[in-house]
Amino acid sequence: MKRQMELFLIILLPILGLVFLGGKIMTLTKRPEQKVTASSSKKVEQKSEEEIKKEQVAYLKEHEQKVVDLVKVQNPKVESVQIDWDQTQWSDGGLTTPEYYMNVYGRINNIEESGWGVDIPINDDNTLNLDEMYIGSDIRVEGRLFE
Template sequence: MKKQINNLVIALAFILTIGCLVGCVKQEREKSRQAQTVTSSTTKEDKEAIKQKQLTYLKEHEKEIVDFVKAQSPKIESVQIDWDQTQWGDGGLTTPEYYMSVYGRINHIEESGWGVDIPINDDNTLNLDEMYIGSDIDIEGRLLE
């Protein structure tokens, strides 16, 4: 009888130990998931804040973009920027790794278009000195000569 009680105590201790281990593992997994969620949402918020700073910076330097597009052809009298079409991307072999693309029209012609790509430096600043025409200037689908 004493041996049976001893075995029962050992079995209960074993079951309690396993239960505690399973509970601890579940708790650690939950903490890890919460940490990942906080990290990913914080990172997403940080990225959005960076994008807003970059967009604000570009709007403050709108004249430089307008002058750059105008310099492409003497036929360009005015440049309109469509800020709602601004995009962030990463390129391939022929473009910088990260860049912003700004789009617009010329001479108040609805069926015109152009695109300028602006490299983003490692510190998330924009390099206006190296902007380039990413989408050819066209009117009604024909390249501006």
């Protein structure tokens, strides 16, 4: 029995080490700073991360109705959707899904104690992928699921 346990540990420890090392490598090789080069005939312009985020928000504001429609389709009792642009965040998917997202939050039906969240994937070229956005935080009112 002791021999079986030793063999089990001999096999398991390297596997766990590889999993841990793979996770560390993924966090260390995070996507580089969001910089985009736009070439013109005379010069190369680099956009800062802040400029890229402003462009993403502006683009989303132009397509705000898609977010509103996604939230409304979650429940027939949702009559109106309010987006709280000040709460917009950017995040990565974490260790298992190293994708980048724009996270948008808001309320429904002008209820102060309501909330929802939509996650929008960001493509490699820093554009928003509105076709693959999804509800990241269910609609809630006063902390409970909206029914």
